[in-house]
Amino acid sequence: MKKVNVLDQEFMQGFIHMANDGWEQRWHERNGGNLTYRMKEEEVEACKAAFTYDQPWTDLGITAANLAGAYFVATGSGKYFQNILSKPEESLCIARLNEKGDAFQVVWGLTAGGRPTSEFPSHVMNHSVKTAIDPSYRVIYHAHPANVIALTFVLPLTDRDFTLALWESMTECPVVFPAGVGVVPWMVPGGSDVARATSALMKKYDVAIWAHHGLFCAGPDFDSTFGLMHTVEKAAEIRVKVLSCGMGIRQTITAEDFRAVAEAFQLTLNEEMLK
Numbered sequence: 001m002k003k004v005n006v007l008d009q010e011f012m013q014g015f016i017h018m019a020n021d022g023w024e025q026r027w028h029e030r031n032g033g034n035l036t037y038r039m040k041e042e043e044v045e046a047c048k049a050a051f052t053y054d055q056p057w058t059d060l061g062i063t064a065a066n067l068a069g070a071y072f073v074a075t076g077s078g079k080y081f082q083n084i085l086s087k088p089e090e091s092l093c094i095a096r097l098n099e100k101g102d103a104f105q106v107v108w109g110l111t112a113g114g115r116p117t118s119e120f121p122s123h124v125m126n127h128s129v130k131t132a133i134d135p136s137y138r139v140i141y142h143a144h145p146a147n148v149i150a151l152t153f154v155l156p157l158t159d160r161d162f163t164l165a166l167w168e169s170m171t172e173c174p175v176v177f178p179a180g181v182g183v184v185p186w187m188v189p190g191g192s193d194v195a196r197a198t199s200a201l202m203k204k205y206d207v208a209i210w211a212h213h214g215l216f217c218a219g220p221d222f223d224s225t226f227g228l229m230h231t232v233e234k235a236a237e238i239r240v241k242v243l244s245c246g247m248g249i250r251q252t253i254t255a256e257d258f259r260a261v262a263e264a265f266q267l268t269l270n271e272e273m274l275k
């Protein structure tokens with residue numbers, strides 16, 4: 001059989017590239033954040049010769065029936081984004097779901113031991129919701145960017161307050177996330193409860209902010225999902241700077257302005273946010 005190098009595959013190079021970009025943005029202190037990618041069937045086929053199927057199954061604590069048998073690339077729990085570029089096989093894994101979609105098995109990677117990210121239940125539930133709405137969605141990204149987290153200490157923790165604060169901070173924000181963003185109140189990370197709360201928001205949005213923790217972004221590919229995280233965090237940085245001036249907000253983008261942008265760019269803005 002032909003020897004396959006999983007690391008040479010285009011999807012794996014894209015995954016590693018994106019993870020390292022996140023590290024360079026300073027969004028991943030220590031082991032903070034995690035990234036998953038739902039593989040295409042042809043990508044699984046191309047790599048199968050390199051997979052082993054002898055590791056135990058682990059319960060997910062949630063069920064994603066529509067993703068039964070799916071394969072994911074995932075960052076490892078406790079692994080540092082800082083090391084993904086130099087030690088990808090130690091830092092990453094490929095895991096598959098069982099036929100019920102409620103347990104996983106690692107088939108590649110984590111060569112020094114370990115398991116997929118502790119947020120794997122949240123990732124899988126988000127993939128499940130997104131795939132059901134739009135099968136082109138493949139990437140779920142969780143990071144700890146400082147300005148988004150900072151805003152969760154000063155803004156009311158509502159979808160509308162965060163959406164408006166971010167949209168107003170940079171004219172192109174409503175173009176990048178016209179549905180807005182959702183907010184999850186503070187919750188214990190790593191479990192099925194926070195997974196359910198996050199995936200409920202993912203039915204409406206591509207962005208779910210976790211109070212005092214970070215955020216999740218969803219998208220069809222590495223570039224658009226990274227770009228979404230980047231845009232949200234830059235808007236949050238601008239908002240933090242504006243608030244830090246301590247002079248209040250003298251002028252901003254109005255509801256009518258947003259509607260004009262929506263018309264010019266032919267997008268459906270979430271009107272709920274403008275009421």
Ligand code: 13P
Pocket residue numbers: 031032033034075076077078079116117118119142189190
């Ligand atoms: P992991 O190291 O398990 O991925 O956890 C990091 C994190 O950000 C938890 O929310």
Ligand code: ZN
Pocket residue numbers: 032033142143144189213214
């Ligand atoms: Zn986290």
